[in-house]
Amino acid sequence: MNDVITNILNHRSIRHFEDKLLTDEQISTIISCAQSASTSSYIQAYSIIGIKDKEKKRKLAELAGNQGYVENNGHFLVFCADLHRHEIIGEREGKNVIPTIESTEKFMVSLIDASLAAQNAAIAAESMGLGICYIGGIRNNLEGVKDLLKTPERVIPLFGMAIGYPTKITDQKPRLPLEHIYHEDQYEQNREVYVKQLQDYDNLISSYYEKRTNSVRNDRWTDQMAKMLEKQTRMYMKEFVQKSKMDLQ
Known part of the structure; x- marks a missing residue:
């Protein structure tokens, strides 16, 4: 077993961080690792928004259900499905790309691309001695998140990732066999x-x-x-996705 596998198998969510910001070099390295993930047909249908502004972190924490670790961490990333750039590409190249980028297939590609990039970022951060926690709570109020982050049409914030120096290491939950x-x-x-x-x-x-x-x-x-699963939550998602001009077919 090598160090990479040991690092991956040692993963657990971290929700308590030191009051210490990541350096720009650390952030750049993590994002570069995210970009090194596989991407379907080289489409790179995602974007990552890093949050440094304290007030925006505070607001995101509120939108995510008052999760303190969204506000208090070394850095916070928001991973987005992004087909906005591909609409611009179509305009620049004089091609009608709209039916394709509004298809369920390309919507799925954008979700998969963003997820692959995020897991690369997580592994990179943990290999640097940092802890991470995925934050699905930002989908509690995506309208509020889009307004805060000023994301255009065809861009959907999917989840966040809190990164920082752990102050408390929790037990690792056993996975399914x-x-x-x-x-x-x-x-x-x-x-x-x-x-x-x-x-x-x-x-x-x-x-x-x-x-x-x-x-x-x-x-x-x-x-x-x-x-x-008995509780119906975030049931507005289909309408929100369609309003964002993604997954219309």
Whole structure:
């Protein structure tokens, strides 16, 4: 096992950071690593907005559900699906690109490109001794986020990433067993096997919480997921995406 694999397997979300800003060199390195990620057909359909302004961080934290670590970190990044530049490219080159960039396929490409870039950024930051936490909460109020960041049409802020020097390292939550995630040659559809894997994972997670909280909690993962998914949240997203002139076909 090499250092890269050890670093990846050691990942956990960090929500407590020192009051210390990243240097411009660190930021540049992290963004360069993000740009080195694979991109479908070289389209590079994403943008990254770095937030240094304290008031904007404070406002983003509020929009994300009053998450303190959105405001208090070494640097904050917002990853965006971005087909705005491709509209401009079409105009410059005299080509009708609108039907393509308004397709579901290119919308998916923009999401995938942004996600690949973000994970590269996360691995780079962690390799530098920094901690990161993905922030999906910015999608609680995307209208507010777009207004704050002044993003144009065909640009959608997807998620944030808080980066900084950790002050508190939390325990690593166990992931689903490999055999439940990884299928060979075809999808495993033996329901009895599938459910047994979930039950085993529930037992593992319950033990994890009992140990972590001195028996105050013994949550099951499937119960957590069912309760979360039962609540309808951010149901405005389809309308918002369409209003942003993305994924119209």
